Amino acid sequence: MSAWETVIGLEIHAQLATRSKIFSGSATTYGAPPNAQANLVDLGYPGVLPVLNAEAVRMAVKLGLAISARIAPRSVFARKNYFYPDLPKGYQISQYELPIVAGGVLDIQLEDGSSKRVGITRAHLEEDAGKSLHEGLPGVTGIDLNRAGTPLVEIVSEPDMRSAKEAVAYMKKVHTLVRYLEICDGNMQEGSFRCDANVSVRKSGADKFGTRAEIKNLNSFRYIERAINYEVQRQIELIESGGKVVQETRLYDPDKGETRSMRSKEEANDYRYFPDPDLLPVVLEEKFIESVRASLPELPDQKAARFVSQYALSAYDAGVLTASRELADYYENVVREVPQEPKLAANWVMGEFAAALNKDGLDVTSARGKVPPQNLGGLLLRISDQTVSGNVAKVVFATMWSSGALADTVIAEQGLKQITDAAAIERVIDEVMAKSPGQLADYRAGKDKLFGFFVGQVMKATGGKANPAQVNELLLRKLRG
Amino acid sequence: MCGITGLKPTYGRVSRYGMIAFASSLDQAGVLTAGAADAALMLREMAGFDANDSTSVDTPVPDYVATLEQPLAGLKIGLLQEFFDKGLDPENERRVREALQVYEQLGAKLTVVSLPNLPLSVPVYYVVAPAECSSNLARFDGVRFGHRCENPRDLTDLYRRSRGEGFGAEVKRRIMTGTYVLSAGYYDAYYLKAQRVRQLISADFGRAFKDVDVLMGPTTPTPAFAIGAKTADPITMYLNDIYTIGANLAGLPAVSIPCGFVQDLPVGLQIVGPHFSEARILAVAHALQRATDWHTRLPPGYA
Numbered sequence: 034m035s036a037w038e039t040v041i042g043l044e045i046h047a048q049l050a051t052r053s054k055i056f057s058g059s060a061t062t063y064g065a066p067p068n069a070q071a072n073l074v075d076l077g078y079p080g081v082l083p084v085l086n087a088e089a090v091r092m093a094v095k096l097g098l099a100i101s102a103r104i105a106p107r108s109v110f111a112r113k114n115y116f117y118p119d120l121p122k123g124y125q126i127s128q129y130e131l132p133i134v135a136g137g138v139l140d141i142q143l144e145d146g147s148s149k150r151v152g153i154t155r156a157h158l159e160e161d162a163g164k165s166l167h168e169g170l171p172g173v174t175g176i177d178l179n180r181a182g183t184p185l186v187e188i189v190s191e192p193d194m195r196s197a198k199e200a201v202a203y204m205k206k207v208h209t210l211v212r213y214l215e216i217c218d219g220n221m222q223e224g225s226f227r228c229d230a231n232v233s234v235r236k237s238g239a240d241k242f243g244t245r246a247e248i249k250n251l252n253s254f255r256y257i258e259r260a261i262n263y264e265v266q267r268q269i270e271l272i273e274s275g276g277k278v279v280q281e282t283r284l285y286d287p288d289k290g291e292t293r294s295m296r297s298k299e300e301a302n303d304y305r306y307f308p309d310p311d312l313l314p315v316v317l318e319e320k321f322i323e324s325v326r327a328s329l330p331e332l333p334d335q336k337a338a339r340f341v342s343q344y345a346l347s348a349y350d351a352g353v354l355t356a357s358r359e360l361a362d363y364y365e366n367v368v369r370e371v372p373q374e375p376k377l378a379a380n381w382v383m384g385e386f387a388a389a390l391n392k393d394g395l396d397v398t399s400a401r402g403k404v405p406p407q408n409l410g411g412l413l414l415r416i417s418d419q420t421v422s423g424n425v426a427k428v429v430f431a432t433m434w435s436s437g438a439l440a441d442t443v444i445a446e447q448g449l450k451q452i453t454d455a456a457a458i459e460r461v462i463d464e465v466m467a468k469s470p471g472q473l474a475d476y477r478a479g480k481d482k483l484f485g486f487f488v489g490q491v492m493k494a495t496g497g498k499a500n501p502a503q504v505n506e507l508l509l510r511k512l513r514g
Numbered sequence: 515m516c517g518i519t520g521l522k523p524t525y526g527r528v529s530r531y532g533m534i535a536f537a538s539s540l541d542q543a544g545v546l547t548a549g550a551a552d553a554a555l556m557l558r559e560m561a562g563f564d565a566n567d568s569t570s571v572d573t574p575v576p577d578y579v580a581t582l583e584q585p586l587a588g589l590k591i592g593l594l595q596e597f598f599d600k601g602l603d604p605e606n607e608r609r610v611r612e613a614l615q616v617y618e619q620l621g622a623k624l625t626v627v628s629l630p631n632l633p634l635s636v637p638v639y640y641v642v643a644p645a646e647c648s649s650n651l652a653r654f655d656g657v658r659f660g661h662r663c664e665n666p667r668d669l670t671d672l673y674r675r676s677r678g679e680g681f682g683a684e685v686k687r688r689i690m691t692g693t694y695v696l697s698a699g700y701y702d703a704y705y706l707k708a709q710r711v712r713q714l715i716s717a718d719f720g721r722a723f724k725d726v727d728v729l730m731g732p733t734t735p736t737p738a739f740a741i742g743a744k745t746a747d748p749i750t751m752y753l754n755d756i757y758t759i760g761a762n763l764a765g766l767p768a769v770s771i772p773c774g775f776v777q778d779l780p781v782g783l784q785i786v787g788p789h790f791s792e793a794r795i796l797a798v799a800h801a802l803q804r805a806t807d808w809h810t811r812l813p814p815g816y817a
Contacts, residue, residue, distance in 0.1 A: 077653050079534040082567050112649050114696070116673055123652025305696035307705060310539035310646055313568050 038237045039265050041200045042192035045207055046185050047217040048225040049092045055160050055184035056083030063223050071178035077121030082311050089184040092216035093133045093158050094325045099214055099332055100153050102137030104322050110312045114305040119163035119176055129306045132157035141202040151203050152191035159185050197261035201254050209333050213358045227252040232264045244278040248285050248292055260285035264292050336361055344375035353383055359397035363406050370410020374417050389434050404433050412440035421451050425497055452499045462511050465490040476512055517772050517780035521545050521553040524789045525765030526571035529564030535650040537643035540762050549809050550799035554578035576793045584797040587621035590726040595628045597731030597757050609774035609781040610732045616805050629718035634711050635759040636752055641695050641708035648692030716764040723788045728798055732757055733770040733782030761786045771799045778813040
């Protein structure tokens with residue numbers, strides 16, 4: 034056991050998938066020209082006022098219910114005051130003392146197959162700030178306020194994670210959850226889903242936490258793992274060489290693979306939070322909360338458990354298939370076509386189908402256009418009724434993927450139907466045996482390994498279409514002589 | 515104290531959308547007119563719910579003009595005991611009491627009521643208002659809004675000099691006070707405590723309105739002082755607001771009307787009503803303006 038224990042807590046920022054901003058009617062679409070999606074409220078004009086987007090509230094409540102948290106009957110927006118060029122009002126509207134969601138939990142699956150419960154302290158609503166632009170603007174800084182006012186939910190975990198891997202597993206779980214709930218598109222490149230990691234180390238067995246450093250703005254699973262591992266190593270080396278960790282904010286540099294200090298605790302802002310007098314407290318009635326609860330979809334854990342019991346899948350397979358709602362739906366639509374083969378369907382969806390997605394860089398939704406689940410199900414039906422072997426099916430699938438054709442069409446057009454006629458297979462075996470007298474003699478003299486050679490020759494002669502089980506059976510008999 | 519009729523509606527009665535914010539929880543658009551009838555005309559147009567202002571209230575707007583002539587018989591007027599204190603100029607007090615006699619003659623009943631927390635209005639106001647103002651004025655940082663200094667060296671210099679040059683002494687004083695009372699370690703002692711006392715003041719008013727229909731008192735302790743006379747002594751200057759701040763903190767509607775002169779300077783009578791009682795206080799003000807002509811008189815030198 035290591036002498037040091039790592040302690041990690043994450044603050045995840047998830048952009049809510051509302052059509053308009055949290056306090057204004059501007060659109061939230063990503064990628065618009067700078068400041069094309071910023072109205073008077075987003076620009077912080079004197080005299081304008083924020084009006085809360087009810088949809089953002091509904092989404093936060095959805096999240097809260099999905100993590101078994103308390104939904105605050107009354108939550109309050111506060112002003113977080115600081116000066117920054119991309120913050121036109123001079124304050125960010127956030128929630129401070131009374132967040133909308135508090136006290137939730139989420140179970141994560143660890144590599145050894147066990148699961149671990151991570152506590153979620155709170156989740157609150159807030160507005161995003163704008164962006165400073167430097168690229169292509171020599172000598173000046175451009176300000177783009179398209180992102181200003183985009184609704185965020187900040188999900189703050191307890192310091193419950195004990196390794197970078199656990200932190201990533203937690204982050205992935207939250208990522209899966211927000212996409213299931215359809216409250217965030219989860220796009221990490223565009224910054225829709227990102228986190229700050231609070232990292233500290235302590236001697237194994239110590240009951241007090243060490244001093245923590247906060248690594249800001251991590252927007253990929255790989256960076257989170259690398260940044261945390263680097264930071265843990267840095268802190269351990271620092272302490273072991275007689276130094277002390279100072280509480281500070283650090284930035285991860287993905288090019289150098291290291292974290293560096295951004296500002297110390299002493300330099301930290303005093304945000305002078307106070308309740309925003311422009312907004313009324315958010316008062317939620319039980320009836321509303323219950324209506325949101327009724328709208329919740331089947332959650333990842335529930336779906337995985339159902340896959341295990343309904344389709345007799347392993348917990349691992351169920352976990353992979355339910356990692357996204359789209360993949361899970363795809364799988365279930367495939368199974369609908371071949372209800373007798375749930376395990377075969379799982380193997381194909383996680384195998385050939387996932388590989389094809391990866392290769393072409395597609396997501397499940399766009400792949401539905403190429404090979405809809407009904408089509409894949411149609412192919413598996415042909416494996417199941419022995420029209421094609423598993424290997425030939427892969428060839429068929431490749432054609433289906435590139436042409437969009439149905440399995441039966443591809444099998445017919447390319448003559449890939451499996452040969453199950455025993456007489457026909459025997460004829461081929463006879464030919465092969467006649468062509469390889471040497472090998473035949475060796476085999477009969479006890480060189481059993483040559484059996485594979487004969488199988489290969491028969492399959493080759495039939496273009497891979499001979500039913501493998503029949504080939505085995507007939508060959509064994511014929512070779513014996 | 516200005517010789518005109520001033521109406522501050524209930525907080526939430528008139529949209530704040532479009533008004534540059536000073537202290538958001540106190541800001542409310544009012545009117546300054548020659549008489550209560552004009553104020554009623556104006557308010558009828560201004561009042562009402564606005565979806566752009568979350569703090570505006572969605573309650574029907576009555577016809578303030580149609581109800582101006584309500585008879586006063588049976589009206590219960592509460593005299594604010596705390597306002598007739600030693601800080602009140604005796605001549606000012608005489609003018610106010612003369613107006614109250616007119617109301618008695620019109621059929622109203624006078625009683626004295628006490629709002630024990632009301633004297634705390636000024637300190638509460640000078641915590642809450644500067645706190646909100648320090649945040650509201652942050653956007654005037656020279657980047658997009660407000661004065662921008664010449665040739666800033668860097669961003670911090672731009673912020674510092676733009677604000678230093680652009681804001682006047684009283685504004686700076688309030689921004690600094692507000693920043694201080696919201697700071698870590700002082701928030702509970704100042705801002706939070708001020709908000710609690712504010713609620714006590716509101717509750718005092720609420721209790722008083724169980725017994726009386728409107729509250730009356732002087733608008734200010736003394737007639738107007740000369741411009742700049744008290745700049746060096748802000749506390750005395752702030753105390754001049756002592757009688758009007760209470761209604762503001764409680765979000766109550768209030769009207770101030772002229773009730774005479776002291777040394778040729780106008781004196782104001784203040785009428786405060788429960789939330790959304792603008793129709794009532796305007797009618798009460800209008801009654802005095804029908805019985806007297808103070809609102810039409812000008813001091814010597816004005817013509």
